[in-house]
Amino acid sequence: xxxxxxxxxxxxxxxxxxxxxxxxxxxxxxxxxxxxxxxxxxxxxxxxxxxxxxxxxxxxxxxxxxxxxxxxxxxxxxxxxxxxxxxxxxxxxxxxxxxxxxxxxxxxxxxxxxxxxxxxxxxxxxxxxxxxxxxxxxxxxxxxxxxxxxxxxxxxxxxxxxxxxxxxxxxxxxxxxxxxxxxxxxxxxxxxxxxxxxxxxxxxxxxxxxxxxxxxxxxxxxxxxxxxxxxxxxxxxxxxxxxxxxxxxxxxxxxxxxxxxxxxxxxxxxxxxxxxxxxxxxxxxxxxxxxxxxxxxxxxxxxxxxxxxxxxxxxxxxxxxxxxxxxxxxxxxxxxxxxxxxxxxxxxxxxxxxxxxxxxxxxxxxxxxxxxxxxxxxxxxxxxxxxxxxxxxxxxxxxxxxxxxxxxxxxxxxxxxxxxxxxxxxxxxxxxxxxxxxxxxxxxxxxxxxxxxxxxxxxxxxxxxxxxxxx
Amino acid sequence: xxxxxxxxxxxxxxxxxxxxxxxxxxxxxxxxxxxxxxxxxxxxxxxxxxxxxxxxxxxxxxxxxxxxxxxxxxxxxxxxxxxxxxxxxxxxxxxxxxxxxxxxxxxxxxxxxxxxxxxxxxxxxxxxxxxxxxxxxxxxxxxxxxxxxxxxxxxxxxxxxxxxxxxxxxxxxxxxxxxxxxxxxxxxxxxxxxxxxxxxxxxxxxxxxxxxxxxxxxxxxxxxxxxxxxxxxxxxxxxxxxxxxxxxxxxxxxxxxxxxxxxxxxxxxxxxxxxxxxxxxxxxxxxxxxxxxxxxxxxxxxxxxxxxxxxxxxxxxxxxxxxxxxxxxxxxxxxxxxxxxxxxxxxxxxxxxxxxxxxxxxxxxxxxxxxxxxxxxxxxxxxxxxxxxxxxxxxxxxxxxxxxxxxxxxxxxxxxxxxxxxxxxxxxxxxxxxxxxxxxxxxxxxxxxxxxxxxxxxxxxxxxxxxxxxx
Numbered sequence: 001x002x003x004x005x006x007x008x009x010x011x012x013x014x015x016x017x018x019x020x021x022x023x024x025x026x027x028x029x030x031x032x033x034x035x036x037x038x039x040x041x042x043x044x045x046x047x048x049x050x051x052x053x054x055x056x057x058x059x060x061x062x063x064x065x066x067x068x069x070x071x072x073x074x075x076x077x078x079x080x081x082x083x084x085x086x087x088x089x090x091x092x093x094x095x096x097x098x099x100x101x102x103x104x105x106x107x108x109x110x111x112x113x114x115x116x117x118x119x120x121x122x123x124x125x126x127x128x129x130x131x132x133x134x135x136x137x138x139x140x141x142x143x144x145x146x147x148x149x150x151x152x153x154x155x156x157x158x159x160x161x162x163x164x165x166x167x168x169x170x171x172x173x174x175x176x177x178x179x180x181x182x183x184x185x186x187x188x189x190x191x192x193x194x195x196x197x198x199x200x201x202x203x204x205x206x207x208x209x210x211x212x213x214x215x216x217x218x219x220x221x222x223x224x225x226x227x228x229x230x231x232x233x234x235x236x237x238x239x240x241x242x243x244x245x246x247x248x249x250x251x252x253x254x255x256x257x258x259x260x261x262x263x264x265x266x267x268x269x270x271x272x273x274x275x276x277x278x279x280x281x282x283x284x285x286x287x288x289x290x291x292x293x294x295x296x297x298x299x300x301x302x303x304x305x306x307x308x309x310x311x312x313x314x315x316x317x318x319x320x321x322x323x324x325x326x327x328x329x330x331x332x333x334x335x336x337x338x339x340x341x342x343x344x345x346x347x348x349x350x351x352x353x354x355x356x357x358x359x360x361x362x363x364x365x366x367x368x369x370x371x372x373x374x375x376x377x378x379x380x381x382x383x384x385x386x387x388x389x390x391x392x393x394x395x396x397x398x399x400x401x402x403x404x405x406x407x408x409x410x411x412x413x414x415x416x417x418x419x420x421x422x423x424x425x426x427x428x429x430x431x432x433x434x435x436x437x438x439x440x441x442x443x444x445x446x447x448x449x450x451x452x453x454x455x456x457x458x459x460x461x462x463x464x465x466x467x468x469x470x471x
Numbered sequence: 472x473x474x475x476x477x478x479x480x481x482x483x484x485x486x487x488x489x490x491x492x493x494x495x496x497x498x499x500x501x502x503x504x505x506x507x508x509x510x511x512x513x514x515x516x517x518x519x520x521x522x523x524x525x526x527x528x529x530x531x532x533x534x535x536x537x538x539x540x541x542x543x544x545x546x547x548x549x550x551x552x553x554x555x556x557x558x559x560x561x562x563x564x565x566x567x568x569x570x571x572x573x574x575x576x577x578x579x580x581x582x583x584x585x586x587x588x589x590x591x592x593x594x595x596x597x598x599x600x601x602x603x604x605x606x607x608x609x610x611x612x613x614x615x616x617x618x619x620x621x622x623x624x625x626x627x628x629x630x631x632x633x634x635x636x637x638x639x640x641x642x643x644x645x646x647x648x649x650x651x652x653x654x655x656x657x658x659x660x661x662x663x664x665x666x667x668x669x670x671x672x673x674x675x676x677x678x679x680x681x682x683x684x685x686x687x688x689x690x691x692x693x694x695x696x697x698x699x700x701x702x703x704x705x706x707x708x709x710x711x712x713x714x715x716x717x718x719x720x721x722x723x724x725x726x727x728x729x730x731x732x733x734x735x736x737x738x739x740x741x742x743x744x745x746x747x748x749x750x751x752x753x754x755x756x757x758x759x760x761x762x763x764x765x766x767x768x769x770x771x772x773x774x775x776x777x778x779x780x781x782x783x784x785x786x787x788x789x790x791x792x793x794x795x796x797x798x799x800x801x802x803x804x805x806x807x808x809x810x811x812x813x814x815x816x817x818x819x820x821x822x823x824x825x826x827x828x829x830x831x832x833x834x835x836x837x838x839x840x841x842x843x844x845x846x847x848x849x850x851x852x853x854x855x856x857x858x859x860x861x862x863x864x865x866x867x868x869x870x871x872x873x874x875x876x877x878x879x880x881x882x883x884x885x886x887x888x889x890x891x892x893x894x895x896x897x898x899x900x901x902x903x904x905x906x907x908x909x910x911x912x913x914x915x916x917x918x919x920x921x922x923x924x925x926x927x928x929x930x931x932x933x934x935x936x937x938x939x940x941x942x
Binding site for chain 2: 001002003004005007009010011013014015017018019020021022024025026034035037039040041042043046048049050051052053054055057059060064067068069070071072073074075076083086087088089090091092093094096097098100101102103104105109110111112113114115117118120121124125126128129139150151153154157161181184185196197198205206207306312313314345353354355356358362365366368369370371372373374375378379381382445
């Protein structure tokens with residue numbers, strides 16, 4: 001006979017987990033950032049197979065510190081400075097409890113109207129916070145609107161597929177003699193060598209040529225270089241159709257010149273997708289919106305509240321001026337998914353790669369309400385201030401140099417020495433497991449000036465060792 | 472100044488949510504399954520934009536019943552019988568709280584070793600529960616292993632991309648003069664018209680021909696029909712490379728003849744992917760494993776514990792005999808993702824479409840431990856018994872007929888009358904919002920025999936009305 005966990009048991013277990021989680025996060029500073037385990041550490045710690053009879057939840061709780069924590073890289077440690085931040089907040093965690101309990105699969109409006117409609121309105125709230133052009137917002141009453149994707153990689157691919165559908169439609173009107181295959185074989189997409197690896201992957205998945213346009217000396221993609229590439233391809237008989245403009249690249253947080261790229265894309269009928277995965281959160285602060293100048297010329301825009309806006313993964317916000325290109329590209333509509341309200345509210349399954357989707361807008365609703373816009377702005381500003389503070393420390397030591405202008409929460413720096421010496425410094429720092437870079441990102445909301453001081457002290461000491469060994 | 476939510480506040484809020492969720496699920500029977508709201512219901516209920524200052528969490532809690540619940544389709548109501556089930560359980564919800572707090576992005580081993588390693592071992596546990604051939608398991612010490620994907624759609628696409636890489640490699644060895652493009656243009660994948668719409672989509676995304684092979688009279692894909700298609704394509708100079716065998720189709724839960732399909736795929740060097748998204752959970756019961764006879768011939772296998780095994784979405788389990796085809800297909804490896812342990816433990820980012828991933832194996836660990844295998848088996852058996860109970864009710868009324876053999880938790884039935892009359896019955900049933908079909912799936916773990924009786928009574932009464940109206 002099937003025996004479910006009792007509600008009373010769940011209440012004890014759930015509340016114990018709430019306490020554990022609060023304790024974990026409030027004391028995360030005391031944990032070593034990087035684990036010391038070797039690959040394969042976990043298998044010997046647990047049985048070879050699932051138990052036949054239920055374990056006790058108290059045993060599971062106990063195993064968290066024994067089995068899991070020794071192998072966790074603490075992304076929310078105040079001294080975690082790798083990659084980019086990933087969101088984590090109490091309001092988002094609580095929202096996900098509710099999402100887990102409702103556990104609807106919101107692929108169509110009727111499959112759970114609240115799941116679709118809260119998402120529509122939250123993407124409007126968020127779009128307004130960034131001052132996105134009206135055309136991107138559902139509340140404008142036009143075609144545009146937003147959607148939550150899993151990751152920026154998916155947004156890039158989804159936009160590419162929409163662009164592909166639009167290009168095929170356009171070219172077919174001009175050249176009815178061409179088949180879809182003929183057209184697709186000539187499609188060319190554009191990006192910069194500085195864009196995220198997922199852009200190249202989107203090109204592979206979409207089965208189109210992805211041209212890597214050389215950026216300028218400060219790693220920005222410029223209008224002139226893009227236009228030159230497009231013209232060359234047109235002369236060669238190819239069909240330019242899609243371009244990705246990155247605002248805040250992964251390796252050094254540089255900003256392509258959207259104000260130049262936009263007019264070129266519009267002139268040549270190229271779908272412009274703007275990937276602001278990390279930096280987009282900063283646009284809730286008016287003083288950083290100069291970096292998105294020209295956004296009105298884009299066809300789609302994406303950033304990850306799950307990176308820098310305290311919303312837990314996954315919540316990648318994407319807006320499209322005309323989602324119908326996607327909907328048409330994806331519309332495979334079998335009987336078991338039909339419903340009467342079709343068309344009057346978006347069926348988000350046509351806006352994304354997978355069919356299923358969680359009730360993710362709850363996280364956004366909780367975070368926006370329980371922090372409030374001003375507080376989220378303060379969070380962004382604090383983290384950028386900390387990056388500038390670290391920058392000033394690096395600049396105060398003449399052995400070091402800053403390699404990229406510090407604009408957001410990322411500082412790229414190096415010893416004024418050979419790559420080998422810098423590599424040695426990097427290895428030694430990571431090996432110590434207390435801090436983690438030559439690309440220091442402000443990640444945790446727990447990071448304070450003292451944490452930066454500690455990290456900087458460690459970098460300096462390690463530099464001393466590396467340089468001493470060299471000489 | 473940035474003001475975060477205090478830990479004490481989170482504890483109150485989180486525990487209040489735990490109580491709310493327990494109350495919601497324990498009393499879900501009292502809620503109407505389908506909401507009565509019209510499209511656009513939600514927007515007027517909340518402000519036009521995010522608040523500048525933080526709201527109180529108590530207000531957010533209050534708004535759940537006011538704003539969200541009126542628009543929720545209650546997938547876990549005991550009288551929800553639409554689509555297929557989606558997992559939901561107390562252990563999984565609690566696991567997700569922990570996952571949200573750790574909030575690591577496990578794209579590589581070093582990014583959080585526990586996140587990768589628990590997944591490796593949990594997929595072994597699960598594979599053993601299904602008695603999958605050793606070659607699919609990481610613990611065999613061979614190449615094989617499992618991974619958690621977001622959805623079965625992604626698994627189908629990922630397998631197709633691995634198959635594509637393998638086919639290109641093979642053909643290039645035989646025909647070094649052929650370019651990748653030449654080869655891709657000739658690749659043909661196979662599936663049945665009964666397979667899920669995502670299979671067709673995977674073909675579109677992968678840029679290959681997807682052949683829909685006609686199933687037999689009982690909707691099963693057979694070996695002979697597949698071989699005929701393959702031979703025709705070979706004669707036409709095409710390259711068969713990938714086939715999807717569905718175990719438990721979406722529309723009627725039929726099972727393709729894997730025992731026949733496997734040998735054909737092996738003979739013609741076609742990558743065989745087995746999609747058991749829904750029905751796969753039943754293979755934890757030995758008495759249903761006859762349906763997966765021939766699984767040892769497959770290259771990849773996928774099922775969704777987030778459908779029928781009480782694990783919350785998203786948790787789609789996939790095993791591959793040789794993941795290296797995927798890893799090679801996806802390996803774009805920029806500097807900022809490198810780490811020293813590369814190779815000695817899987818870097819799951821190469822096994823999936825997106826780069827980012829949550830710590831999803833925690834859900835699996837909690838569910839497997841806190842239910843235990845025998846209890847999960849009891850859950851499956853109970854739901855299948857309920858389906859047979861409903862089947863017997865339908866068979867007891869001579870106006871109705873069962874249209875597909877009932878094997879799992881899905882019953883397909885109709886009035887022995889015209890399609891129009893059946894359509895009228897369906898519309899009227901859904902309009903009443905108390906139940907939802909002509910394809911009745913046992914979905915909720917709260918469903919009991921009495922719920923089936925109520926649904927059956929409603930179907931009969933509605934049939935009376937529809938037939939009376941007709942005559």
